[in-house]
Amino acid sequence: MLFKVLEKLDWVLGFEKARAHCDIPCGIYDPHQAQIGALTVIRMIDLMTEMKLTHAADSPESANNMPRYVLVKEEHAELVKREIRVIFGDYIKQEQLDKFPELPGLVHKIMQLASKSRQTADRQMACDLLEAVNRFAEIFWATKNIETKRVKAPYKPSEEVIYPVL
Amino acid sequence: MLLQLLKISGISLYPVYRDGDFVLISKIPIFVNGIHPGDVVVFEHHRFGKLIKLVERLEDGGRSLFVVGLDAESMDSRTFGYVPVNRVLGKVIWHISKK
Numbered sequence: 639m640l641f642k643v644l645e646k647l648d649w650v651l652g653f654e655k656a657r658a659h660c661d662i663p664c665g666i667y668d669p670h671q672a673q674i675g676a677l678t679v680i681r682m683i684d685l686m687t688e689m690k691l692t693h694a695a696d697s698p699e700s701a702n703n704m705p706r707y708v709l710v711k712e713e714h715a716e717l718v719k720r721e722i723r724v725i726f727g728d729y730i731k732q733e734q735l736d737k738f739p740e741l742p743g744l745v746h747k748i749m750q751l752a753s754k755s756r757q758t759a760d761r762q763m764a765c766d767l768l769e770a771v772n773r774f775a776e777i778f779w780a781t782k783n784i785e786t787k788r789v790k791a792p793y794k795p796s797e798e799v800i801y802p803v804l
Numbered sequence: 805m806l807l808q809l810l811k812i813s814g815i816s817l818y819p820v821y822r823d824g825d826f827v828l829i830s831k832i833p834i835f836v837n838g839i840h841p842g843d844v845v846v847f848e849h850h851r852f853g854k855l856i857k858l859v860e861r862l863e864d865g866g867r868s869l870f871v872v873g874l875d876a877e878s879m880d881s882r883t884f885g886y887v888p889v890n891r892v893l894g895k896v897i898w899h900i901s902k903k
Contacts, residue, residue, distance in 0.1 A: 641900050644826045648811055656829075656846045656856040658814035658821060659879045731882050 667729040669775040672721035672748075673799050675714040676768035679752075680795045682711035683761045715756045718767065722748050722774060734781050744774055768797055775800040806832055808894060810846060812856060816873030816880070817844070825901045827856065829894030839869065839889065844896040847871075847887050852879065854893065 647653070686707045693700040726745045735741055751767040754760070772788075779786045785803040790796050812825045821827070821844070829846050839845060843859045847869075857871035857880050868886035872878060881887065 641826065641902050644809070644900055645824075648826075653809055653811045653826070654854065655813040656810040656827065656854045657852060658812050658816040658818075658823070658856050658873065659852050727883070728877070728879075 667725050667778070669721065669725060669771065669778050672718045672725075672771045673768070673775060675718035675721065676764065676771045677791055677795060677797060677799065678714035679711050679718070679755050680761065680764040680768060680797060682707045682714070683759050683764055684795055686711075686759055687761075711759075712756050715752045715767075718752045718771060719749055722771070725774075725778060729778075730781075734777075737781070738777050741774075741777060744770060744777070748774060765797065768799070772798070772800045806830055808846075810854070810856075816875045816878035817856065817858065818875055820874060821856065821899065822902060825899065827896045827900070828898035830897050831892075831894045833895050833897060834892065838866070839892065839895065845869070845871070846893045846896070847891045848893060849884065849887070849891070851884070856896070857881075857887075 644653075686704065689700055689703055689707070722745055726741070730741065748767065748770045751763060751770055755764045755767050776786050779800075779802045786800045787803050788798050788800055791799050807828060807830050809826060809828050812821050812823060812827060815823055827844075827846070839859055839862065841859050841861050844856065845859055846854055846856045849855050855871075857873055857878075859869050860872045860881070861870045862868065863870060863886060867889050869889060869892070870881040871887055872880045872882065
C-alpha cells in the first residue's frame, strides 16, 4: 500500500535515486576480442605496407584502401583498450592484483602501446601490443586456473596467440 | 538533510533491496550511534554519484568504510576502495519494498 503511494508520488515528484551500482551480472569476460584487435592492427599495417609496394600513392586503389586500413587500425587499437579496461576494471579484484602484481603495469603498457599503434604504422609496436595482450590473457586464464597454450593464429598475420586449453 | 527519501536504482543489493524499492535515510542514527558493519548506507561517490551499499567493515579508526554489494558484479570498495565517512549522506532507517 505504502509502496504504491510512494510509486505514484515518484511519478509526480521524481525522487532522487540511490544507485545500487552494478554491472549487468553476465560474468562473461574473455580477452579474446582484445587479442583479435591486436592481430587486426598488425594485419592492417601489413596491408598498408603491401599497398605502398604495389600501388602508386596517388592511384585510385591506394586512395580508396589506405583510409579504410587506417580506420580499421584505429578502431581495433581502441577495441583493445576497451576490452582490457573492462576486464581490468570489472573482473580483476584485489586478490588477483595481489597474486599478479605485474597487472597494473601491464595494463598501462597495453594502453600506451595501443595508443602508439594508432599514431604510427610501426609493425614492431603492434607486435609488442599483441605480446602484452597475450601476457594479459595468460594471467586472465590463470586467475581461473585454466591452462593456456601458445599457437600461431590460423589466419594472417599468423602471429602467435595465447588460447585457453578447454 | 536529516531525512531523505530515495528510490533505488540497480541490483547490487539484490535480493534484499530491489530495483525500484524506496529507502528513507537519515544522519541522526549516525550522530547518535555511529556506523557499524551490517549497516546499509547511502554516500556520494565522486564518479558514480549517490550509491547505496552495505558496510562490511570500518578502517582507519572508523574514518573509512569498506562497502560492498550483495551481487558478485557489484561496483564497490573491492573496485573503488574505501569510502570516507564524511561522504555518507545517511543510514537506511526504513526500507519500503514492493514485496
